[in-house]
Amino acid sequence: MHFSITLVALAAPFLVSAAPWRRAASTDLTVLIFADVLEQLENTFYTQALKKFQDSDFQAAGFQSAQVPIQQFTQIANDEAIHTTILQSAIKANGGQPITSCKFDFSSVLTDVSTMAATARLVENVGVAAYLGAAHLVLDPNLLTSAASIMTVEARHQTVLNILGGATPIPQSFDIAFSPPQVLAIAGGFISGCDLGIPSNPSLTITNTDPILPGATLNFKSDAINSTISEDTLFCQMLAGGLAFSISLPFKQCTVPQGIDGPVAFFITSDDQPLAANVVVQATNSIVAGPTLGFIDTHSDTLSQLARTGSGTSSGTSSASASNSTSTTTISPSDASSIILSASTASASATSAAAAASGTLSANAQGSNAAASPPPDTTTGPSPDGHIVVIGWNSLPNSTTTS
Numbered sequence: 001m002h003f004s005i006t007l008v009a010l011a012a013p014f015l016v017s018a019a020p021w022r023r024a025a026s027t028d029l030t031v032l033i034f035a036d037v038l039e040q041l042e043n044t045f046y047t048q049a050l051k052k053f054q055d056s057d058f059q060a061a062g063f064q065s066a067q068v069p070i071q072q073f074t075q076i077a078n079d080e081a082i083h084t085t086i087l088q089s090a091i092k093a094n095g096g097q098p099i100t101s102c103k104f105d106f107s108s109v110l111t112d113v114s115t116m117a118a119t120a121r122l123v124e125n126v127g128v129a130a131y132l133g134a135a136h137l138v139l140d141p142n143l144l145t146s147a148a149s150i151m152t153v154e155a156r157h158q159t160v161l162n163i164l165g166g167a168t169p170i171p172q173s174f175d176i177a178f179s180p181p182q183v184l185a186i187a188g189g190f191i192s193g194c195d196l197g198i199p200s201n202p203s204l205t206i207t208n209t210d211p212i213l214p215g216a217t218l219n220f221k222s223d224a225i226n227s228t229i230s231e232d233t234l235f236c237q238m239l240a241g242g243l244a245f246s247i248s249l250p251f252k253q254c255t256v257p258q259g260i261d262g263p264v265a266f267f268i269t270s271d272d273q274p275l276a277a278n279v280v281v282q283a284t285n286s287i288v289a290g291p292t293l294g295f296i297d298t299h300s301d302t303l304s305q306l307a308r309t310g311s312g313t314s315s316g317t318s319s320a321s322a323s324n325s326t327s328t329t330t331i332s333p334s335d336a337s338s339i340i341l342s343a344s345t346a347s348a349s350a351t352s353a354a355a356a357a358s359g360t361l362s363a364n365a366q367g368s369n370a371a372a373s374p375p376p377d378t379t380t381g382p383s384p385d386g387h388i389v390v391i392g393w394n395s396l397p398n399s400t401t402t403s
Helices: 026-052 055-060 067-093 113-137 141-164 180-190 302-307 314-323 333-341 348-358
Strands: 235-240 247-250 262-269 287-296 328-331 388-390 400-402
Touching: 026 067, 026 113, 026 141, 026 180, 055 067, 055 113, 067 113, 067 141, 113 141, 113 180, 113 287, 141 302, 180 287
Parallel strands: 328 388
Antiparallel strands: 235 247, 235 262, 262 287, 328 400
């Protein structure tokens, strides 16, 4: 079956092929339709979030600059809208009809920016898991390649949302895969008014109110866990990226072990047999509820800290003092050396400035003869609080003050 379309042609690998396209098999169409609904969900989420929250909301949530998250959320929303357009065109071209009757309710998670950002991170991680988990269901290799081109973009979104969440951008070397019923166990609570033709696993909720960290014992809630089932017969399964099998623990002793960082899928099962990470061979008959996705953030690197003022870093504390000043001082390296030498007795703001300046000076420049024989260094730039601009060693103008 040949077809062509000019709509977003350059961004539409689904619709561009040098070889004839055959009509997609029923499973292929099911995957396309399911992927389209998830893209609709993501686009709706970001669109509603951007309409609701203002710059001041992002600043109150601890973002260094409101424009950083707003710009990223806007770009991600645009990507999801394009994905939806292309997926729906491909569905129609292959003899199917997109599902457009779904309603998406995010009222429970659009209460504040922090909750919204955490949910966005969840949505993108689930999106990657959905594409990865459905890959083996696609029969058409052309369609599989095209779907993979969307998944790689979703993974970029995932990384951005990890950064905006103050977590490690790439916490694991492998991603988790979810089957469609497992995806709906997490995302299905936001969807109503449509029949996707895919059964959903029973949903699962972690009821702990504190951040999930190694050593924490988790508590769960699910409609599937009721008085007819003895909790003594249930087991908690933790599946993280890179693990071949889940970590299996008794339901009442579901304690997060050391050494885990990033997204972790939690399942409740009827036996202690670990679940395989590979959804193709995963024994799903024992799953009672889940998964639910939790984030165990044990590390936060510099890139993530730069996005948030509330991370406890010098860049965060310096931001507040900078906002109270209307002047910027430009100094030479010799002046910077003097600041560094007096840092031990300086005020808190001077200490911040010295720390910033020291990053542009070598160890030799911190001695008493630093200005007389500076090593080569062309670094130039402001300190995090904006008060001081250090001019590189190869350019030594007189100190000036601007207001």
